[in-house]
Every structure is written in C-alpha cells, then in structure tokens.
C-alpha cells in the first residue's frame with residue numbers, strides 16, 4: 545500500500561503545510577544587519593541565508609547533508625516523435641548515472657551533494673496522454689509516494705531533478721493544464737528538436753489538453769493525466785520536504801512544472817522552494833513568473849538531471865559561509881554607518 549492510498553489522502557497532506565519559523569528568520573535578519581558590510585550589500589545572498597534559517601528553524605543554518613535526488617521515468621508520448629533522442633536513452637542515462645559518467649555526477653560532487661537516482665518503472669512507459677491519462681490513480685499515487693519517501697528527514701537541503709526522454713512535452717502539457725495557454729506557448733526544443741519537431745510537440749500538447757479538458761481544474765488530476773512518474777515523484781518529494789521543513793532547490797522546466805501543482809493546491813505551497821536556475825527551455829521563464837519564483841542562475845543550461853539546481857547549491861553554500869562566518873561590527877571593531 546503506498547503512503548498515499550487515495551487522492552483524498554494526498555489532497556489532505558497538501559492542504560495542511562507547515563510554515564516558516566518566523567523567530568529563526570527574524571534572528572537571521574537581525575544577524576545580517578550587524579555583519580561587517582553595508583546593509584543589503586550581499587543582495588540575494590542575504591535573503592537566501594534568512595530563508596534557509598527560517599525553514600531550518602535555526603539562526604545559523606547548515607548545509608551539512610545536501611541530498612540531490614534524480615527521478616527517472618519513461619513516457620508513452622515519445623511514440624509521437626517529440627524528442628531529438630530515442631526513448632531508450634532514459635535507461636542508458638540511468639546506467640550512466642550509476643557508473644558516475646554523467647554531468648550530474650560531477651556537479652553533485654562539486655556542490656558537496658550526495659546523489660541518489662530513483663528510476664520509476666522505466667521499463668513500463670506511461671500511456672501516451674493523447675490517448676488516455678498518462679497514469680491511473682494507482683500508478684500516480686505510487687510514484688508520488690516513492691518521491692515522498694525518497695526524502696531523508698535529516699537532510700538540510702533537498703535538490704531535485706529528473707531524467708526522461710519526452711518529458712519536456714509532458715512538462716509543457718502540465719504547465720498549460722495548470723496555468724492555461726496552448727501547446728505553442730509552452731512547447732520548447734527540449735533535447736534539440738527541429739522546427740518540424742517543435743510544431744509536432746505543440747500539436748501533441750493541444751491534443752492532450754483537449755482530451756483531458758474535464759480534468760484541468762484539478763491540479764492533481766492534471767499531473768496524473770498529463771504528467772509522468774518522475775514528475776509525480778518530484779511533486780511527492782517537494783511535498784515531503786515541506787512537511788519536514790526542509791528547503792528545496794528546483795532544477796529546470798520539467799522539475800518546476802512537476803512541483804507547480806503544490807502552489808496551485810495551497811497558497812504559498814512552494815515558499816520552501818528556490819529556483820536554482822532558469823533553463824534555456826523557452827517556457828521556463830514564463831512558468832517561474834507564474835509561480836513568482838526568481839531563478840538564481842541563468843546560464844543557458846538545458847540538461848535536466850538536477851544540473852542547474854546542483855550548481856546553485858554552491859551559491860547557497862557561499863551565502864551561509866558569509867552568514868555564519870562573518871564578524872559583526874562590534875566583534876571586528878569596525879565603525880557602523
């Protein structure tokens with residue numbers, strides 16, 4: 545029996561989310577004000593330190609245990625020719641992650657993150673969403689529960705990413721289902737489709753939106769009908785992190801689309817989430833704006849795998865090095881302005 549046995553169980557868990565610890569956040573804000581720098585001069589690094597303090601419930605937050613989790617899934621919609629790469633690359637890349645040969649292996653190491661890879665039935669693609677819901681309730685709840693339970697309660701930070709050929713089409717369909725608009729507005733080039741591929745993606749997304757029009761008012765139904773197992777797992781992991789008050793770093797377009805239903809289900813549902821970067825996938829910027837998330841990095845990356853999110857962990861570490869390690873004006877004998 546999965547942790548969430550029914551959609552109602554899951555809906556309940558999403559509607560009763562813990563909030564930031566205002567005392568710890570305020571203590572961190574006061575500390576930022578007495579460190580040896582003009583107030584505000586560390587820009588967003590200050591805000592990052594205060595938010596991490598609030599979610600961890602400590603004036604001086606830590607990044608001792610950083611857990612990066614990459615979820616992998618396979619998509620029936622790949623049969624529609626929506627990716628520049630064949631569907632078998634998903635399993636091949638999962639093997640490459642295990643062997644240590646992927647970009648994320650290097651970026652996780654460089655960021656001081658432990659990497660887990662969680663394949664979700666990758667030998668069983670979800671249904672093509674133009675023909676049927678991608679997942680039935682059981683498959684959806686199992687994937688959400690797996691993602692939820694992949695989050696270690698003692699982690700200081702959760703970093704999320706994915707691998708799944710075809711999933712930029714899936715993410716675009718989910719984003720359109722949640723926020724409105726058509727395939728043309730949300731489709732991008734993903735792994736590098738040409739103009740004909742991009743047109744096909746837009747059409748496939750529109751077909752999915754038409755087929756599942758009756759479900760678009762329910763964010764969980766959107767994720768089940770138009771999403772995929774790795775997106776459902778990212779949603780579950782984002783929810784688990786929130787329930788344990790662990791801050792989360794989101795990766796690219798696919799990861800952001802996967803987490804988005806939580807913001808739709810509960811106001812402030814993604815307040816514990818930091819957008820690690822904005823990817824080169826055309827609609828990522830639009831999606832981040834719809835969620836009022838401001839990305840830390842804009843490096844033209846479009847890999848997925850938690851790569852941009854892991855890179856952003858280095859910024860979080862630097863923010864905390866200053867916050868925890870700097871001297872105050874009084875300690876250093878520096879005159880205040």
Ligand SMILES: O=C(O)c1ccc[n+]([C@@H]2O[C@H](COP(=O)([O-])O)[C@@H](O)[C@H]2O)c1
Nearest residue numbers: 627708710712734735796797798823848
């Ligand atoms: O998340 C993003 O911003 C992103 C942008 C472009 C590509 N990807 C990755 O590329 C794969 C999906 O691309 P595609 O063309 O097969 O839909 C999948 O494995 C993602 O991790 C991811």
Ligand SMILES: Cc1cc2nc[nH]c2cc1C
Nearest residue numbers: 629633707735847848849
């Ligand atoms: C090689 C390759 C690596 C990836 N990593 C995440 N998505 C990917 C897609 C491809 C095609």
